[in-house]
Amino acid sequence: MLDEVEFEEVSNLYRAAFRSTEPTMEARFASVSQAYERLTGYVGCHPNAVMHHRIAQYGPPCTACGKPLRTPEARYCAACGNVRQPPDASSR
Ligand SMILES: [Zn+2]
Incomplete structure (x- = not known):
């Protein structure tokens, strides 16, 4: 890897x-x-x-900085440290 x-x-x-x-x-x-x-x-x-x-x-783009998350399951952004929001919370 x-x-x-x-x-x-x-x-x-x-x-x-x-x-x-x-x-x-x-x-x-x-x-x-x-x-x-x-x-x-x-x-x-x-x-x-x-x-x-x-x-x-890669995971989806970080909601804060736009860089791809390290893995699809990443819980936070490795680039900026932004904690990922659960998919069902961020979409509404
Ligand atoms: Zn980020």
């Missing part, structure tokens, strides 16, 4: 890979897989799977 700082690094590499002039997808995204391996110890994870997996972990 990547924390916010680690994910930022990997996502920067992922974006850079799209601008790469390397001829193959493997070469373009090698830096992403290598960073993920270094951060997590997990070898050979497909770059798209790395990105999709992390994004899938």
